[in-house]
Amino acid sequence: MVTESVAFSVKSLGTVSVFTRVTARGVPKEAERPLSRVADTSSLNSRSTKKPITERSKRSLAIVEDEQDLLSIYSRVTKELGFDPVIVAREGEDIVRAVVEGRASPDVVIIDYRLPGMNGIEAAKRILKHRPATKVIVASADDSVREESISLGFTFLQKPFSLAAFSDRIRRVVSQLSEGP
Amino acid sequence: MKTVRPQRARTEVLRRSKDVTGTIRKFFGDGKARVDICVPALAPNHPKGIAGAAEAYLSAAKNRGGIRLLTEITGENIDYCKSLMKTADVRHMANIKGNFAVSETEYLATPSSSGFSPRGPVLYSNEAAFVRHHELLFEVLWMNATPASKRVKEIEEGLGAAKNELHYDPLQVQRLYLEMVKGAKSEVMLLLPTVPAFHRDEAIGVIALLRAAANRGVEVSVLGPADQSLVKAFPALDSRDKGVAGSVTYKAISDASSPNTATVLVVDRTASLIIEEKDASRSSFLDAVGAATYTTSEPTVTANIHFFERLREETELRIKEERSRKDAVLMQDILAHDMTNYNQVIKLNAEVLENKVHDEGLLGLVRTILRAADGAGSLIQRAKSLSKAMSQEKVVLHEVDLSRSLEDALSLVKQSNPGRTVESQQSLTPAKVVADEMLGEAFVNILSNAVEYTEGTKVPIQIRLDETEETAEDSGKKQDYWRVTITDHGRGIIDEKKRLVSRRHLESAKGSGLGLSIVRALVVDRYSGRLELKNRIDGDYTKGTSVEVWLPRA
Numbered sequence: 001m002v003t004e005s006v007a008f009s010v011k012s013l014g015t016v017s018v019f020t021r022v023t024a025r026g027v028p029k030e031a032e033r034p035l036s037r038v039a040d041t042s043s044l045n046s047r048s049t050k051k052p053i054t055e056r057s058k059r060s061l062a063i064v065e066d067e068q069d070l071l072s073i074y075s076r077v078t079k080e081l082g083f084d085p086v087i088v089a090r091e092g093e094d095i096v097r098a099v100v101e102g103r104a105s106p107d108v109v110i111i112d113y114r115l116p117g118m119n120g121i122e123a124a125k126r127i128l129k130h131r132p133a134t135k136v137i138v139a140s141a142d143d144s145v146r147e148e149s150i151s152l153g154f155t156f157l158q159k160p161f162s163l164a165a166f167s168d169r170i171r172r173v174v175s176q177l178s179e180g181p
Numbered sequence: 182m183k184t185v186r187p188q189r190a191r192t193e194v195l196r197r198s199k200d201v202t203g204t205i206r207k208f209f210g211d212g213k214a215r216v217d218i219c220v221p222a223l224a225p226n227h228p229k230g231i232a233g234a235a236e237a238y239l240s241a242a243k244n245r246g247g248i249r250l251l252t253e254i255t256g257e258n259i260d261y262c263k264s265l266m267k268t269a270d271v272r273h274m275a276n277i278k279g280n281f282a283v284s285e286t287e288y289l290a291t292p293s294s295s296g297f298s299p300r301g302p303v304l305y306s307n308e309a310a311f312v313r314h315h316e317l318l319f320e321v322l323w324m325n326a327t328p329a330s331k332r333v334k335e336i337e338e339g340l341g342a343a344k345n346e347l348h349y350d351p352l353q354v355q356r357l358y359l360e361m362v363k364g365a366k367s368e369v370m371l372l373l374p375t376v377p378a379f380h381r382d383e384a385i386g387v388i389a390l391l392r393a394a395a396n397r398g399v400e401v402s403v404l405g406p407a408d409q410s411l412v413k414a415f416p417a418l419d420s421r422d423k424g425v426a427g428s429v430t431y432k433a434i435s436d437a438s439s440p441n442t443a444t445v446l447v448v449d450r451t452a453s454l455i456i457e458e459k460d461a462s463r464s465s466f467l468d469a470v471g472a473a474t475y476t477t478s479e480p481t482v483t484a485n486i487h488f489f490e491r492l493r494e495e496t497e498l499r500i501k502e503e504r505s506r507k508d509a510v511l512m513q514d515i516l517a518h519d520m521t522n523y524n525q526v527i528k529l530n531a532e533v534l535e536n537k538v539h540d541e542g543l544l545g546l547v548r549t550i551l552r553a554a555d556g557a558g559s560l561i562q563r564a565k566s567l568s569k570a571m572s573q574e575k576v577v578l579h580e581v582d583l584s585r586s587l588e589d590a591l592s593l594v595k596q597s598n599p600g601r602t603v604e605s606q607q608s609l610t611p612a613k614v615v616a617d618e619m620l621g622e623a624f625v626n627i628l629s630n631a632v633e634y635t636e637g638t639k640v641p642i643q644i645r646l647d648e649t650e651e652t653a654e655d656s657g658k659k660q661d662y663w664r665v666t667i668t669d670h671g672r673g674i675i676d677e678k679k680r681l682v683s684r685r686h687l688e689s690a691k692g693s694g695l696g697l698s699i700v701r702a703l704v705v706d707r708y709s710g711r712l713e714l715k716n717r718i719d720g721d722y723t724k725g726t727s728v729e730v731w732l733p734r735a
């Protein structure tokens with residue numbers, strides 16, 4: 001059984017214990033695993049992401065993706081875009097539980113469709129029940145969920161996408177968010 | 182002038198020796214075009230009654246023809262019958278008791294072979310109604326009789342006479358059914374038409390007998406409905422019988438392959454039983470079955486074997502296709518999800534690096550990674566398209582605007598290759614073909630290949646559209662096509678590879694980035710069109726390729 005570690009730096013903003021099910025990648029059953037918050041401030045110096053897009057007010061973002069390397073790169077890029085905190089989860093149920101229990105309040109959720117257990121769209125719908133203002137980006141290779149995603153008011157981003165497309169979608173979503181604290 | 186007096190119509194029983202012998206002699210002695218004779222088993226040493234007269238007539242009428250003799254051929258009279266076969270058309274019927282002869286104009290009968298006496302009685306008639314009646318009777322017997330050559334072969338090869346029996350008594354049918362399975366020595370073929378038929382058979386012990394047959398080394402093959410209860414029941418049968426000489430194999434046939442409602446049983450390739458299902462709703466075998474036909478007749482048993490084997494082959498083919506489809510779906514899934522995720526990781530990380538690295542040398546390496554990632558992404562996309570085309574169970578073709586499809590594909594390829602200038606010359610006219618929404622994929626692949634394999638920034642491509650037709654060699658049927666010719670100035674395709682593409686699409690995948698494989702799968706396999714690859718310049722493949730796509734006109 002393989003226990004995977006989070007590759008990016010994590011600033012301790014409190015550890016949230018989440019009980020997870022067995023995943024295809026070998027996460028132990030009933031394992032205690034932190035729902036991570038990313039707060040690395042190193043500069044990305046990206047042409048497309050040079051200017052933080054949430055500089056006027058900190059926005060919270062959650063990434064739900066079961067592929068560890070993707071989780072890492074999404075986190076890095078979104079952190080550079082100015083999101084704070086960046087919460088990561090590898091299963092839909094983790095993020096739903098965190099939102100329901102008030103441990104996470106994401107303004108934006110980037111979520112894969114195919115996840116261990118609950119699928120991304122189902123998880124997003126449950127998040128919206130508790131936080132209707134949250135904006136959802138479904139990032140998936142599965143084109144068949146495009147229509148459903150769009151019909152639910154989500155943004156659909158088909159993999160593989162470029163860094164520019166990723167940043168652009170996030171900017172657009174953030175611009176739709178109402179000004180808030 | 183000679184006057185022919187019409188014969189007086191009469192029907193009478195002859196009892197006087199003079200009348201009997203005179204009438205028989207006259208009947209067989211007249212120059213009749215055809216005489217049909219029905220007699221019991223002939224005994225050469227003691228020809229009696231009509232048989233005796235017929236024998237005399239037959240020997241006198243050698244090489245004359247026109248005689249049909251229906252009798253019972255046995256081991257005792259086989260040689261005699263073989264000699265009769267030289268001058269008459271002979272057929273065999275077991276236990277035939279008739280003793281009559283009929284021509285176009287006369288009918289003659291004796292009460293029985295043993296009862297013949299020169300003193301009679303003999304029944305004679307030349308009345309049309311009687312004659313016609315017995316002509317028809319003879320025809321019915323003749324049609325149901327076995328050709329003498331077949332019967333002779335059966336006797337000489339030690340085989341029993343072929344049996345053809347029709348059973349209406351359900352109890353008798355059940356007994357016969359069980360006996361046949363129980364007595365199987367080498368092979369049992371069983372087609373179960375419905376799920377209730379399986380349960381009824383199970384109740385009367387047929388399934389247990391199948392298992393017992395397998396245990397003693399008999400190959401048991403069962404075809405039946407794709408119902409879970411059967412699918413579960415038979416693998417259990419299979420596993421229970423592992424390690425024994427024989428086996429029970431169960432294959433679920435699709436509903437479309439099984440329009441019949443009859444149970445078909447063939448045992449040892451020598452006997453078959455077809456049981457009608459009279460009332461499928463009844464749970465009792467005796468209540469549910471109708472008539473049953475039992476036969477050991479070689480042609481009929483062979484026909485039943487052929488029917489069963491054909492159905493089994495179709496079923497095996499369907500199972501194989503379903504497996505391939507599942508494999509294709511799995512491949513599609515792997516490509517769509519896992520491969521794409523890995524590619525996404527490479528792409529985003531490389532792009533982040535591209536923004537951070539300032540060393541030109543390193544930047545070149547990063548850009549190489551990005552180009553490779555884009556190439557992999559494109560390949561994944563194409564493979565997904567091929568997999569999707571292969572995995573579709575039902576393809577619904579409809580009218581598609583060919584010109585529009587070409588224009589869209591061209592536009593997409595231009596957008597996908599921002600660093601290249603695609604200089605296209607096209608003369609497109611309104612054209613409708615029989616295809617579906619995946620048609621554009623074929624053109625995207627052809628055009629993408631053209632861009633990929635043309636050196637330099639500029640990519641000259643000519644697209645031509647014209648009407649053509651082809652007449653099928655076998656049926657002579659004419660088919661109208663729209664022919665799209667896409668010509669590039671790329672590095673070309675060697676002749677061997679061109680041949681591979683035209684023969685088998687998967688072989689052509691090597692080195693062509695799957696592009697032409699997809700084109701072939703779509704154009705040839707999916708749309709029943711044609712794909713032809715030619716050199717732009719005859720005899721020199723290095724100067725570019727002309728790809729001809731023939732699509733049936735809507």
